[in-house]
Amino acid sequence: MLKSLDLLTANDRPGQHATSWYAATASRRTDHPSLAGAVSADVVIVGGGYTGLSSALHLAEAGLSVVVLEAHRIGWGASGRNGGQVGSGQRLDQITLEDMVGKSDARLLWDLAEDSKAIVHALIGKHQIDCDYRPGILYADHRPDIARDHAAYADHLARHYGYHDNEVLDRDSVRARLASPLYHGGVLDKGAGHVHPLNLALGIGRAAEAAGVRIFETSTVTGYRNEGGKVTVTTAAGSVTAGHMVLACNGYLGKLEPKVAAKVMPINNFIIVTEPLGAERAEALIAGGVAVADSKFVINYFRMTRDHRLLFGGGETYGYRFPANIPEFVRRPLKSVFPQLGDVRIDYGWGGTLAITPKRMPLFTRLAPNVVSASGYSGHGVAMACLAGRLIGEAVTGRAGGFDVFERLRIPSFPGGARMRFPLLVAAMTWFSLRDRLGI
Structure with a gap:
C-alpha cells in the first residue's frame, strides 16, 4: 500500500x-x-x-x-x-506574501531569498566548487493573460523591492530566444541562474x-x-x-517525525537528457545558455548542459512508484514544447522526490x-x-x-x-x- x-x-x-x-x-x-x-x-x-x-x-x-x-x-x-535552477524570490510571489504576512515580513522574505542566491555564489567561490554555474532563467508564459500579469509583477518588483534584473519579453522576443511555439511572453531574470546540482x-x-x-x-x-x-x-x-x-x-x-510529516508531502518529478545536439543547434533551441521554466501548473523546466544536451523536466504521476519508462513518459511534454525534437534520442532519464507544503x-x-x-x-x-x-x-x-x-x-x-x-x-x-x- x-x-x-x-x-x-x-x-x-x-x-x-x-x-x-x-x-x-x-x-x-x-x-x-x-x-x-x-x-x-x-x-x-x-x-x-x-x-x-x-x-x-x-x-x-x-x-x-x-x-x-x-x-x-x-x-x-x-x-x-533537480533541475538546477537558482531562482529569485520565494516560491510564492511577493504580492501574495504581502497579503499573507504583511509588507514588513514580505520584505524580510525577499531579502532572505536574495541572500540565498548570494550564499550559493559564496559557497561556489570560497570552496572552488566546479558546478557549471550560468546566469539567467527565462520564465515563459503559456497564456497571454499570464504574460500580462507577469510583466506587471516584474514592474512591482522594480518599484517596491528595487529589483531591476528582470527583462520583460513579448511573444516575438520569447520566440527569438526559445524555439518553441508554446509561449506568449515571459520575463528573463538575469539575477537568477542554474547549476549542476x-x-x-x-x-x-x-x-x-x-x-x-x-x-x-x-x-x-x-x-x-x-x-x-x-x-x-x-x-x-x-x-x-x-x-x-x-x-x-x-x-x-x-x-x-510525524509532526513534520503532517505538513510536508513528498511528490515525484522526472527529468530526461537528450543525446548531444551540438553547440549550434543547442543555441538555436535556447539562446544565451539560460534555463527556462514555464507557467503551467505541472511545470516544464529545461536548459542546455555543458555538453550541449537538452535537460528537460516535466510530467506528473499519481503514485510514489516511478514510471517504468521515464524517458518515454517525459518525452510527451518535451514534444509539446519542442515538436522538432519528437524523435531525438534520450540518453538519460531519472526520477526524484521533492517535498511541498x-x-x-x-x-x-x-x-x-x-x-x-x-x-x-x-x-x-x-x-x-x-x-x-x-x-x-x-x-x-x-x-x-x-x-x-x-x-x-x-x-x-x-x-x-x-x-x-x-x-x-x-x-x-x-x-x-x-x-x-x-x-x-
Missing part, C-alpha cells in the same frame, strides 16, 4: 546515486563509512542534501562538532537530481568535511529520542548522541528547544536549502533572526494529516493538470 512505501528504497538502488547525467558527470565519488558503534557530537544532522550539508558546514565553521547521517550518499536525494552538493560536502564534519553514508536513521537535553539518534549499527539535532530529510522523512513555502520549525527542522521547499530548494543551513546554524547557536521569519509563516498541516495528504494531492493534480491541457 502507498502508506507503507519507503521512498528511501522504493525507486532506487541502495547506496548509489540515481543513474542520471548528473551522476555520469559528477566531479567526485564519495565513500564515507557507515556509522558503527556509539559516537557523540555537539550537533547531529539527519540528511546529506543541501540543507544538511550547508547546516553542517556553517555549524562547523562556528566551532561546533558535527555528525551527518545519510541513508545513501550525500547529494543522493533531490539535491542531486549534484556537483554543488558534493562540493559543499567536501567543504564540510574539510571543516571537520564527520559524514556517515549508508546509515539510515531508524529513530531518535530526546531526553535530558540530549538527543540520541539510532541507526541499524550505531548511535549518535548530541546536544542538538537537525532534521534535513525533506521528501525522504518517512515516519521519522500546503502553503508552498518551506517549513522551518523547532520541534524542541534542541531539535530543528527545515524542509518542504516546494520546488524552490537549490538556493533556499543552502540558505537554510546558515539559518539553522544561527538558530542552534542562539542567533535565530532569519529562522524566526520563516517560522512565523505557521505552515498548517495537510487536511487529514499525513494519512490524507496523498489522496488530496491526486485530486488537486488531476484538476490542475486538466486545466493545463485545456489551456485555462
Whole structure:
C-alpha cells in the first residue's frame, strides 16, 4: 500500500546515486563509512542534501562538532537530481506574501531569498566548487493573460523591492530566444541562474568535511529520542548522541517525525537528457545558455548542459512508484514544447522526490528547544536549502533572526494529516493538470 512505501528504497538502488547525467558527470565519488558503534557530537544532522550539508558546514565553521547521517550518499536525494535552477524570490510571489504576512515580513522574505542566491555564489567561490554555474532563467508564459500579469509583477518588483534584473519579453522576443511555439511572453531574470546540482552538493560536502564534519553514508536513521537535553539518534549499527539535532530529510522523512510529516508531502518529478545536439543547434533551441521554466501548473523546466544536451523536466504521476519508462513518459511534454525534437534520442532519464507544503513555502520549525527542522521547499530548494543551513546554524547557536521569519509563516498541516495528504494531492493534480491541457 502507498502508506507503507519507503521512498528511501522504493525507486532506487541502495547506496548509489540515481543513474542520471548528473551522476555520469559528477566531479567526485564519495565513500564515507557507515556509522558503527556509539559516537557523540555537539550537533547531529539527519540528511546529506543541501540543507544538511550547508547546516553542517556553517555549524562547523562556528566551532561546533558535527555528525551527518545519510541513508545513501550525500547529494543522493533531490539535491542531486533537480533541475538546477537558482531562482529569485520565494516560491510564492511577493504580492501574495504581502497579503499573507504583511509588507514588513514580505520584505524580510525577499531579502532572505536574495541572500540565498548570494550564499550559493559564496559557497561556489570560497570552496572552488566546479558546478557549471550560468546566469539567467527565462520564465515563459503559456497564456497571454499570464504574460500580462507577469510583466506587471516584474514592474512591482522594480518599484517596491528595487529589483531591476528582470527583462520583460513579448511573444516575438520569447520566440527569438526559445524555439518553441508554446509561449506568449515571459520575463528573463538575469539575477537568477542554474547549476549542476549534484556537483554543488558534493562540493559543499567536501567543504564540510574539510571543516571537520564527520559524514556517515549508508546509515539510515531508524529513530531518535530526546531526553535530558540530549538527543540520541539510532541507526541499524550505531548511535549518535548530541546536544542538538537537525532534521534535513525533506521528501525522504518517512515516519521519522510525524509532526513534520503532517505538513510536508513528498511528490515525484522526472527529468530526461537528450543525446548531444551540438553547440549550434543547442543555441538555436535556447539562446544565451539560460534555463527556462514555464507557467503551467505541472511545470516544464529545461536548459542546455555543458555538453550541449537538452535537460528537460516535466510530467506528473499519481503514485510514489516511478514510471517504468521515464524517458518515454517525459518525452510527451518535451514534444509539446519542442515538436522538432519528437524523435531525438534520450540518453538519460531519472526520477526524484521533492517535498511541498500546503502553503508552498518551506517549513522551518523547532520541534524542541534542541531539535530543528527545515524542509518542504516546494520546488524552490537549490538556493533556499543552502540558505537554510546558515539559518539553522544561527538558530542552534542562539542567533535565530532569519529562522524566526520563516517560522512565523505557521505552515498548517495537510487536511487529514499525513494519512490524507496523498489522496488530496491526486485530486488537486488531476484538476490542475486538466486545466493545463485545456489551456485555462
